[in-house]
Amino acid sequence: MGTQAAISARGVTKSFGRLQVLDNLDLDIPSGVTYCLLGPNGSGKTTFIRAIVRLLRLDGGEMKVLGRPVSEVNEIYSQIGYMTQHKALYPDLTVQENMEFYAGLYGLAKQKRVERIEELLRMVDLLEHRGRLAGALSGGMYQRLSLACTLIHEPELLLLDEPTVGVDPRLRQTFWDYFDRLAGEGKTVLITTHIMDEAEKCQRVGYMRAGRMAAQGSPEEILRLAGLKPVLRLWLAEPEKDAALLRAEGYEIDIDDGVVQVRLESHALIKEILAAVSPLDMRLAEPRLEEAFLRLSEAA
Ligand SMILES: Nc1ncnc2c1ncn2[C@@H]1O[C@H](COP(=O)(O)OP(=O)(O)O)[C@@H](O)[C@H]1O
Ligand SMILES: [Mg+2]
Structure with missing residues (x-):
């Protein structure tokens, strides 16, 4: 090798x-x-x-x-x-x-x-x-x-x-x-x-x-280079209220059609988020290389 x-x-x-x-x-x-x-x-x-x-x-x-x-x-x-x-x-x-x-x-x-x-x-x-x-x-x-x-x-x-x-x-x-x-x-x-x-x-x-x-x-490095992070999508009973709470804790939040989306710096943060809010349902979306390359080629 x-x-x-x-x-x-x-x-x-x-x-x-x-x-x-x-x-x-x-x-x-x-x-x-x-x-x-x-x-x-x-x-x-x-x-x-x-x-x-x-x-x-x-x-x-x-x-x-x-x-x-x-x-x-x-x-x-x-x-x-x-x-x-x-x-x-x-x-x-x-x-x-x-x-x-x-x-x-x-x-x-x-x-x-x-x-x-x-x-x-x-x-x-x-x-x-x-x-x-x-x-x-x-x-x-x-x-x-x-x-x-x-x-x-x-x-x-x-x-x-x-x-x-x-x-x-x-x-x-x-x-x-x-x-x-x-x-x-x-x-x-x-x-x-x-x-x-x-x-x-x-x-x-x-x-x-x-x-x-x-x-x-590595694929991970490229995702990082393009600034792409995993996104945690949360279905919450009171999205506005919980979004404000998470924002106050410093998280980067979007609300899309009532679903709260948190951009994760690391997967370890999921635990902390779940300690702060109690979602009815949730989903983790990993970033895709395709999007990273699109971004990188636009920036080049
Ligand atoms: N022998 C050649 N003579 C003239 N132009 C060439 C020759 N080989 C490749 N090209 C041109 O060089 C560019 C890159 O081609 P290529 O290396 O085959 O790209 P890719 O494999 O990424 O599709 C293309 O515009 C192609 O037309
Ligand atoms: Mg070719």
């Missing part, structure tokens, strides 16, 4: 003609975590991933990948698994044959190969479809096979560009459990997505906007 960053980028820039896609980007991805790179379409996520594996050259800045300068990244390709946003499998090979091909490419020994293929096809729920042609798979199945192929050589660093597009929620959960397991083993999993719920599942999140990092940290 170690303290070394899996990826560190400092002042990274890239333009296509007059379009600046990466704009003095700083980004650190510690090793042994699941890291979610979020951002609207065109914000530069794919460009950044392509720069990591040097499919494109940066105009400026510094980047290190698994401790090596990015100019030497080709020497550590065997430690990297990259799943692109585009179709990268052989359409006229079967599911099994595609897996065999990737296993062969990375020189997996026969016994290991059989085990790995079995394990991964089970994980992505394609065991029963191993004889189907890749070109005849549905979008979601194709995506699952791509992921399985990307994982075949047990890479230290996984770069997954929108891996869950078209994958159903149940299987998506399986993917996430697997990613967590890999991170637990010290591997680094970088995922791009535009699905906020998925970002909440990552240990760290970075929000990219117009080629820069608008915010990065």
Whole structure:
């Protein structure tokens, strides 16, 4: 696991003609975590991933990948698994044959190969479809096979560009459990997505906007950065009276349609609030990352 960053980028820039896609980007991805790179379409996520594996050259800045300068990244390709946003499998090979091909490419020994293929096809729920042609798979199945192929050589660093597009929620959960397991083993999993719920599942999140990092940290840190707090909603017999009482104690209160809402600095305060008032009913609303990013991108 170690303290070394899996990826560190400092002042990274890239333009296509007059379009600046990466704009003095700083980004650190510690090793042994699941890291979610979020951002609207065109914000530069794919460009950044392509720069990591040097499919494109940066105009400026510094980047290190698994401790090596990015100019030497080709020497550590065997430690990297990259799943692109585009179709990268052989359409006229079967599911099994595609897996065999990737296993062969990375020189997996026969016994290991059989085990790995079995394990991964089970994980992505394609065991029963191993004889189907890749070109005849549905979008979601194709995506699952791509992921399985990307994982075949047990890479230290996984770069997954929108891996869950078209994958159903149940299987998506399986993917996430697997990613967590890999991170637990010290591997680094970088995922791009535009699905906020998925970002909440990552240990760290970075929000990219117009080629820069608008915010990065753990989901909790990002919520704090955006100034979002949990809200306790209280249904009270005498809302005005109790609201005044709580205000006098220094709480930040709103009344919405007769429901008293308290913005909580910490969850521990719930106990104190309940010592002061006796609600008929109550509900706790946790802040969502989506709202945090909206706020942060408005502020940027
Ligand atoms: N090879 C290229 N040539 C010209 N423009 C490009 C190229 N690759 C990406 N772009 C442009 O760079 C911007 C960022 O693209 P991309 O990194 O794919 O964003 P994201 O993955 O966040 O959607 C887009 O405006 C895209 O059109
Ligand atoms: Mg992209």
